[in-house]
Amino acid sequence: MSSAIHIDLHDLGKRYHKEWIFKGVSTSFQQNSSTGIIGSNGSGKSTLLKLISAAELCSKGSITYQLENKVLEQENLYLELSFAAPYIDLIEELSCQELIEFHLKFKSFQENVGVNQFLDLTYLNGSKDKLIRNFSSGMKQRLKLGLAICTQSSLLLLDEPCSNLDEKGVQTYHELMDNFNQNRTTIIGSNEQKDELYQIENTLRISDYK
Numbered sequence: 001m002s003s004a005i006h007i008d009l010h011d012l013g014k015r016y017h018k019e020w021i022f023k024g025v026s027t028s029f030q031q032n033s034s035t036g037i038i039g040s041n042g043s044g045k046s047t048l049l050k051l052i053s054a055a056e057l058c059s060k061g062s063i064t065y066q067l068e069n070k071v072l073e074q075e076n077l078y079l080e081l082s083f084a085a086p087y088i089d090l091i092e093e094l095s096c097q098e099l100i101e102f103h104l105k106f107k108s109f110q111e112n113v114g115v116n117q118f119l120d121l122t123y124l125n126g127s128k129d130k131l132i133r134n135f136s137s138g139m140k141q142r143l144k145l146g147l148a149i150c151t152q153s154s155l156l157l158l159d160e161p162c163s164n165l166d167e168k169g170v171q172t173y174h175e176l177m178d179n180f181n182q183n184r185t186t187i188i189g190s191n192e193q194k195d196e197l198y199q200i201e202n203t204l205r206i207s208d209y210k
Contacts, residue, residue, distance in 0.1 A: 004031035004185045005080055005154040006066040007052065013060035014047050021047050022209040023060060034186040036197045039206035045189040046085070048206060049159050052187065053083050067154055077155070082107070084148035085159035085189075090140060092133035096124055099132055099143070107151045110180055121179075122146035123172060137164035142172055149176040156181065159189040162196045170195045 006029070013023030021044040029035055037045045050056040052063065054077045065072040067080060091099055100115050109118060119125040122142045132140065141164045148156060162170055177198050190196035197203075 003068050003154055004033075004183055005029075005072065006031050007155075007185065008064045008066075009052075009061065010064070011061035012048075012051065012058050012063065014044070014051060014056070015059045020059075020210070022206055025061070025204075025209045027204060029185050029187060031185060032183065033202060034181075034200050035188070035202045035204060036200040037187060037189045037204050037206060038192050038197070040191055044206045044209075045191075046087070046159050049083075049085070049157050049187065049189050053081060053157055054078070080154035081157065082148040082151040082153040082155070083157040083159075084141075084144040084161065085157075086141070086163045087159075088144065090132045090143065093131065095129050095131055096135070096143065097128040100147070103147055103151075107153070109150050110152050113150050113180075118146060118150055121150065121172075121176065123168075138166055138169050141165055142169055145173055145176060149180050154184050156184055156186045157188075158186075158196075160191070160193075160196060161188065162193055174198055 008028050009025050012025040014021045037048055039045045051058050054074045063074065065074065065077060072080065091102070094102060097115060100118060119128055124139065124143060127139065145161055148158065161173055165173065181199065188197060188200060
């Protein structure tokens, strides 16, 4: 079982060329907390999630991580992280089952979740042999969310998790969160959609840091 991660942002800022996307973000994400980063499209919430995930570098300030009361170096964060977002691509040349098995070479699912159980949980059992490139956008999103939420991780990042989901897909997202989102720190980016901010306890409004 994973332990939850603690994250501190110290006067964090990001700019592209001469334009600041945001600056002066100083806050903490406590262990086992669930926080929504909220803002309109283009406000910088996705950028902040990328900084927290160490996928991009900040222009100002720093981020520190602690796991089990020990400093976790940023270069090792990927070992403790699961992340789903519309802009993260899947390997389109693989079948659904091949992609899941490829994922499991690097990360483990939570207890009592195998490939078949995962396919049932994401309602993709009838499409296990279908190539990802032939999936609808909603099927791809269910697969991304399932891989992120069902994986053992100390930190779960979701950016606009309800993108491309119909009502059944939103219900599936909520079921996954109910059943598998324990014992970790969760941060969700959203333009304040209620369905996306599921289980959220705290919010950070990115426009407060312009």
